[in-house]
């Protein structure tokens with residue numbers, strides 16, 4: 001069995017999407033980036049907690065290399081960081097008093113990660129997204145935080 005490879009001779013992509021490993025969210029995130037942001041090709045590193053891994057990690061640690069390598073090796077210009085609702089890396093949804101409190105918490109985490117990335121890569125365009133659970137956990141809505 002072999003599979004078609006569409007990138008022969010190509011080694012650059014416009015963006016990297018840093019997301020959590022959570023199996024419940026990543027397919028929707030990929031679909032959103034394709035369909036809503038119109039980005040066909042992107043690196044897709046996944047680390048537990050997404051922004052949390054940047055915030056807790058060493059300045060040159062694994063999570064930051066998930067951003068540095070796309071920017072340097074693949075000449076990506078955009079870094080898209082996606083956090084999500086009910087993230088186990090942060091202790092799950094029960095840790096927050098309300099859905100609004102959960103969104104606000106993740107907003108602060110995403111902003112902190114953005115600042116840390118921009119301190120190291122001032123020319124990167126950093127987009128912050130949050131995958132929210134709505135309709136009693138039956139639907140995902142992707143919020144643009146910044």
Ligand SMILES: [Zn+2]
Pocket residue numbers: 020021022048049050084086087088089
């Ligand atoms: Zn998660």
